[in-house]
Amino acid sequence: MPFQRFVESGRVAVVSDGPKRGKLVSIVDVIDQTRVLVDGPTQNVPRTQLRLNQLHLTKFRLKIPHSAGTRVVRKAWNDNKIDEKWQESVWAKKIAAKEKRAQLSDFDRFKLRRARSRRNKIRTAAFLNLRKASSRDGTLYGKKKMAKGGDKPKPTKKSKPTKPQKTAPKKK
Incomplete structure (x- = not known):
């Protein structure tokens, strides 16, 4: 179902425009396609x-009848703890x-910018260290490097005897 929030009595909404902007209200009744009757008992909205284009519908809904009085709306509002639920959203x-x-x-703003810069430098350094460590042990791309030849230890190189180096004759 594409729509989750419907215009219905009991739906809690946020006023998005006008002098009561930002206040929570409950839809009490639908007047017509574009207007609704609202009441905000705890937000001082008469x-x-x-x-409807002044409202943003929320996920909260009160169980109230159509055209319920302010007392009924206030009781349902307080019973459902709408203010607390809203603050946690x-x-x-x-x-x-x-x-x-x-x-x-x-x-x-300057202090915030400096704090973000410091945080980002610390985070980048930690990331680079982790990337370097995972590159060394072969887990950088999600695969463990397998030693060639199974579990056999690698043979050590024998050092070759070095020849004495010839020096160029000195010029007079």
Whole structure:
């Protein structure tokens, strides 16, 4: 099934536009193809209508009837611990990280760049050491090098006697 999140009563959504941007709301009722009635009991969003293109649907859903009152929505919201689930979601963590990056000063960005540079140098050195070690023992490309001739020890080379070197005659 291609779609997982449907516009339905009880669906939790994030307001993406307007004065309530970033707030969590629950869809209470569908007005028509483009508008829904929403309520955000813990986010200080009063019951109001919003356009669907102002909402981003989340995976969370409350079990509430159509046109449920604010008390019913608030009780279902608190029983399902939507605020805690939202804070643990990857989506909320990305939004928080984006806001934190936007608050950085020039000096903070400089310190962050220096820390990343140091981390990358350490990581690169460790990677090169591992690659060098795996290249030596033959596991770099996933294969162990086999010694030629099986388990026989390699014969040692016999040194040849060296001949005395002839020197060129000295010029006068």
